[in-house]
Amino acid sequence: MSRYSRLEPTQRYLFAFALAQGGEFAFVLCSFATQNGVFTSDMANLLVVTVALTMAAAPILMTINERLVQPRFASVLPEREPDEIEERDNPVLVAGVGRFGHIVARLLRLNGYGTTVLDHDAEQVETLGRYGIKSYYGDATRLDLLQTAGAERAKLFVITIDQEEQALKIVDLIHEHFPQLRILARATSRQHAYELLRRGVQHVYRETFASAVDLSVDALVALGLPKHRAQRAAQLFREHEDASVREMAQLDTEDMKGYVSMARLHIANLENALASDKDVFQHSADAARDAGADASAS
Amino acid sequence: MSRYSRLEPTQRYLFAFALAQGGEFAFVLCSFATQNGVFTSDMANLLVVTVALTMAAAPILMTINERLVQPRFASVLPEREPDEIEERDNPVLVAGVGRFGHIVARLLRLNGYGTTVLDHDAEQVETLGRYGIKSYYGDATRLDLLQTAGAERAKLFVITIDQEEQALKIVDLIHEHFPQLRILARATSRQHAYELLRRGVQHVYRETFASAVDLSVDALVALGLPKHRAQRAAQLFREHEDASVREMAQLDTEDMKGYVSMARLHIANLENALASDKDVFQHSADAARDAGADASAS
Numbered sequence: 001m002s003r004y005s006r007l008e009p010t011q012r013y014l015f016a017f018a019l020a021q022g023g024e025f026a027f028v029l030c031s032f033a034t035q036n037g038v039f040t041s042d043m044a045n046l047l048v049v050t051v052a053l054t055m056a057a058a059p060i061l062m063t064i065n066e067r068l069v070q071p072r073f074a075s076v077l078p079e080r081e082p083d084e085i086e087e088r089d090n091p092v093l094v095a096g097v098g099r100f101g102h103i104v105a106r107l108l109r110l111n112g113y114g115t116t117v118l119d120h121d122a123e124q125v126e127t128l129g130r131y132g133i134k135s136y137y138g139d140a141t142r143l144d145l146l147q148t149a150g151a152e153r154a155k156l157f158v159i160t161i162d163q164e165e166q167a168l169k170i171v172d173l174i175h176e177h178f179p180q181l182r183i184l185a186r187a188t189s190r191q192h193a194y195e196l197l198r199r200g201v202q203h204v205y206r207e208t209f210a211s212a213v214d215l216s217v218d219a220l221v222a223l224g225l226p227k228h229r230a231q232r233a234a235q236l237f238r239e240h241e242d243a244s245v246r247e248m249a250q251l252d253t254e255d256m257k258g259y260v261s262m263a264r265l266h267i268a269n270l271e272n273a274l275a276s277d278k279d280v281f282q283h284s285a286d287a288a289r290d291a292g293a294d295a296s297a298s
Numbered sequence: 299m300s301r302y303s304r305l306e307p308t309q310r311y312l313f314a315f316a317l318a319q320g321g322e323f324a325f326v327l328c329s330f331a332t333q334n335g336v337f338t339s340d341m342a343n344l345l346v347v348t349v350a351l352t353m354a355a356a357p358i359l360m361t362i363n364e365r366l367v368q369p370r371f372a373s374v375l376p377e378r379e380p381d382e383i384e385e386r387d388n389p390v391l392v393a394g395v396g397r398f399g400h401i402v403a404r405l406l407r408l409n410g411y412g413t414t415v416l417d418h419d420a421e422q423v424e425t426l427g428r429y430g431i432k433s434y435y436g437d438a439t440r441l442d443l444l445q446t447a448g449a450e451r452a453k454l455f456v457i458t459i460d461q462e463e464q465a466l467k468i469v470d471l472i473h474e475h476f477p478q479l480r481i482l483a484r485a486t487s488r489q490h491a492y493e494l495l496r497r498g499v500q501h502v503y504r505e506t507f508a509s510a511v512d513l514s515v516d517a518l519v520a521l522g523l524p525k526h527r528a529q530r531a532a533q534l535f536r537e538h539e540d541a542s543v544r545e546m547a548q549l550d551t552e553d554m555k556g557y558v559s560m561a562r563l564h565i566a567n568l569e570n571a572l573a574s575d576k577d578v579f580q581h582s583a584d585a586a587r588d589a590g591a592d593a594s595a596s
């Protein structure tokens with residue numbers, strides 16, 4: 001019924017389910033009709049039961065509409081027009097101005113590199129604007145928008161959004177239309193890092209990895225390890241992990257057993273690498289001490 | 299009905315809603331009863347309508363059960379007993395073995411520091427175990443579990459879980475019962491970092507901050523900035539951001555206007571700091587070049 005009136009698709013469902021609530025009036029109408037002999041009492045009984053059950057179903061249907069039907073429409077709602085992009089010759093484009101992207105934008109701008117930032121969250125764009133961090137409202141998966149932003153002339157494209165699929169979509173778009181752009185991308189997980197690497201993205205940053213390493217270095221120092229030793233261990237760990245992620249990205253994802261045994265091997269290798277590094281480290285420290293002892297003896 | 303049988307609470311709802319599906323049999327029963335004069339046709343009609351509507355409602359009720367009712371029970375389901383903790387004298391306890399926590403555990407263990415890890419996600423504990431990374435299933439917000447894990451004798455407590463409230467709860471628990479423990483904590487957002495700092499946690503790591511800085515350094519180098527310059531800029535940025543977060547944590551959270559103007563001020567200050575650092579840097583580079591020129595002239 002609502003299909004033929006001029007309701008938005010999302011309102012149609014609300015309307016359809018709300019019809020069920022018109023039932024109360026039917027009770028009144030029904031008892032009135034029976035008293036006047038329009039309905040037989042059989043028919044009236046039938047109607048009353050139907051109406052009662054429909055009414056009982058109404059709140060349930062409303063809940064279903066709210067929780068299950070409406071969310072599906074969220075993505076097809078008419079969108080606001082993207083902001084007009086004033087900067088068109090910046091060497092860097094950034095997708096996303098969230099907690100990850102705004103740090104990148106600030107650091108690059110502070111060093112004098114023009115950086116154009118797009119984000120599809122209008123509220124976030126507005127909020128960051130209040131802090132003096134400029135970005136444009138717009139969907140970075142749209143080719144026309146990237147063209148307007150000067151993707152043909154830029155050098156770097158930085159992907160910092162946290163939706164994995166969208167990030168991969170942008171990668172494909174750039175590879176197809178702007179092959180000169182170098183991509184640096186945030187990965188939300190190890191699996192996502194694999195996907196990015198398999199698509200040929202060379203610069204991939206697992207989003208919580210570096211902070212976890214930073215924390216570990218401070219923990220090691222708090223436990224009594226000299227700072228340079230802690231930093232050296234972290235450096236080795238980073239290099240090893242980076243190589244491991246790159247290698248494992250090439251594995252067959254279906255072969256879970258092979259994957260697990262490769263991961264175990266990498267972890268064991270790292271243990272050996274750190275242990276032998278410690279020996280070398282210890283050895284050179286001893287040598288230095290001995291040299292000092294020799295010098296004072298002479 | 300199901301309340302009196304021995305069904306688990308979650309199964310009761312499934313059972314109650316499934317009863318609605320028993321209706322098909324009622325049709326058969328009903329027409330049989332009418333033919334044998336047990337029901338009048340009025341009664342039969344009424345019953346048929348009731349049954350038909352109940353049947354129509356059944357799939358809807360099943361969906362509601364699955365989507366809305368069952369999830370509410372997820373948190374009250376009888377919990378598996380926590381794993382028995384075998385290590386009780388480790389210097390480090392870690393809450394959480396996700397993508398953040400397992401990095402910390404690995405780096406500390408690789409350097410020879412015994413690290414006991416607790417996680418309330420049994421599946422994650424199992425998965426990491428397959429890669430040779432040991433952790434215990436258990437809720438780190440439980441005082442008795444922390445005691446068993448040796449919190450009285452440990453030196454550090456590392457919080458790496460991503461639920462903000464739970465993380466704060468652990469902080470309070472530790473401050474009350476194990477004041478000797480130094481806490482290092484992952485923060486999921488700037489606001490969460492403020493909360494942790496206000497509670498007196500000195501070591502706070504915003505989870506995506508360091509990776510964003512890492513990416514920025516590589517971007518700066520790709521744009522042509524010498525590596526040491528990029529690293530120096532990142533270092534200044536980190537120090538400045540750290541001081542800024544600590545200072546802003548003390549601000550009145552209700553005073554949004556004061557907050558925004560303070561944030562703008564910090565951002566502007568950083569710009570000046572980097573600019574003057576660049577001058578100093580440039581100056582010393584020039585001085586070095588001049589010195590070299592002098593040396594070659596002499």
